[in-house]
Amino acid sequence: MAKKIIYTSFLLLCFSLISYSQTIDSLQKKYPFLNTKDNSIANSESLNNFFERLKSLEKKDISNVSVLHIGDSHIQADYFPEIMRNKLQQKFGNSGRGLIFPNKIARTNESFCYKSSSNVKWKSRRIVNQKDTLNIGICGISISTKNQNAKLFLELNYNDSSLNYFNQLQIFYKQRENNLVPVIIDSASKPIANQCPSRELNGPLNFCYPSNHNVFGLAFENPNNGLPDSAGFILHGINLMNNNPGVLYHSVGNNGAEFRHYNSTPDFILESAFLSPQLIIISLGTNEAYAKNYNDEELISSADSLIKKLKVLHPYCTFLLTGPGDANKKHKYKNKNNAKASKALMNYAKENNIAFYDLQKVMGGFGSINKWFSKGLTSKDKLHLNRAGYELQGLLLYEALMFEYKKYDSH
Numbered sequence: 001m002a003k004k005i006i007y008t009s010f011l012l013l014c015f016s017l018i019s020y021s022q023t024i025d026s027l028q029k030k031y032p033f034l035n036t037k038d039n040s041i042a043n044s045e046s047l048n049n050f051f052e053r054l055k056s057l058e059k060k061d062i063s064n065v066s067v068l069h070i071g072d073s074h075i076q077a078d079y080f081p082e083i084m085r086n087k088l089q090q091k092f093g094n095s096g097r098g099l100i101f102p103n104k105i106a107r108t109n110e111s112f113c114y115k116s117s118s119n120v121k122w123k124s125r126r127i128v129n130q131k132d133t134l135n136i137g138i139c140g141i142s143i144s145t146k147n148q149n150a151k152l153f154l155e156l157n158y159n160d161s162s163l164n165y166f167n168q169l170q171i172f173y174k175q176r177e178n179n180l181v182p183v184i185i186d187s188a189s190k191p192i193a194n195q196c197p198s199r200e201l202n203g204p205l206n207f208c209y210p211s212n213h214n215v216f217g218l219a220f221e222n223p224n225n226g227l228p229d230s231a232g233f234i235l236h237g238i239n240l241m242n243n244n245p246g247v248l249y250h251s252v253g254n255n256g257a258e259f260r261h262y263n264s265t266p267d268f269i270l271e272s273a274f275l276s277p278q279l280i281i282i283s284l285g286t287n288e289a290y291a292k293n294y295n296d297e298e299l300i301s302s303a304d305s306l307i308k309k310l311k312v313l314h315p316y317c318t319f320l321l322t323g324p325g326d327a328n329k330k331h332k333y334k335n336k337n338n339a340k341a342s343k344a345l346m347n348y349a350k351e352n353n354i355a356f357y358d359l360q361k362v363m364g365g366f367g368s369i370n371k372w373f374s375k376g377l378t379s380k381d382k383l384h385l386n387r388a389g390y391e392l393q394g395l396l397l398y399e400a401l402m403f404e405y406k407k408y409d410s411h
Helices: 004-029 046-057 079-092 259-263 266-275 286-290 297-314 339-351 359-363 369-374 387-410
Strands: 064-071 098-100 114-118 123-126 143-144 152-156 164-171 181-185 205-213 215-221 235-241 246-253 280-284 316-322 355-357
Touching: 004 387, 046 079, 046 316, 046 387, 064 266, 079 246, 079 387, 098 266, 114 205, 152 235, 164 181, 164 355, 215 235, 235 246, 246 266, 259 280, 259 297, 266 297, 280 297, 280 339, 286 297, 286 339, 297 316, 297 339, 316 339, 316 359, 339 355, 339 359, 359 387
Parallel strands: 064 246, 064 280, 098 246, 280 316, 316 355
Antiparallel strands: 098 235, 114 152, 123 143, 143 235, 152 215, 164 205, 164 235, 181 215
């Protein structure tokens, strides 16, 4: 019996490796500048706790697995995380859209997966602009209003109906004595009764719907007897979920963000605990490498500080660092600092037994961004990619992650 199990596991591993090889070979043929032989994760054994959770999810021993992906403008665009999200949910099940923020209302670029709107203007603050006084939380961006007549709507716009609904949510917002009280409404602005009225101290408001929805609506009640100037509301983020077993893939991306920005935002760290991630992916370093005065020691000191703060709240969580991809400065100048930053992060990851993915090497190495541009995979600045480029990066990382998982699962 034991021999049969071992033989079956061996066959499954062989099949998985063949499938992986076919996908990677296809990408290599289509994009010959890729270094797909390097499409691997260093220190992958540090991901074993996460892989064990995925294995338990496949066996239906647990109901969900949570991933938190932290980054800069490459992540805010959402194309990269969305491929990871879709692929993982196709394989392991879909527990919901996860963390979202109405970036359009904050006057910055928003995910293509949903659209936000409001009947009033909101004040906004981003994590990279810390001269403001508005509090910032889990999404690295906040919006606030004192208008008690304000309404906010978020609508999922997936074509696939299986991805286009939620029946549970968490609202992250700053608790203050004179807060406007949030009221969940439907698309016709009618209040919906909460089926799970509970909230942990300084935690998100938990809300359960009696049925499935694809539109989230928010209105307010004023607890201060009609004195509108004395009450306000600061929104940190919204986590959309359903009651299906599967993966929740949360992404937090902010244009221009560096490790130090997340480091200096206490509520971002504290509120991450309520997402209960088993894997935290950190894709930062591009903006540090773009700076004229780039310094390895400052980068690693800031990265180490952020990871240590997260580990305090997530002692059993595993981490995956992705190095910055290849990029140009001012459109035409190759940036050597990206390789320096990637090497520094790789060495740090090795010393601290953290998984590491060398995105620049996989892209094709130093100067490869120009080949990506010629293939129509980047924007004109040759710093950011377009949708096709980010989706390619997401697919490569997913394949690398699943390759390691399949090896672990075969043991």
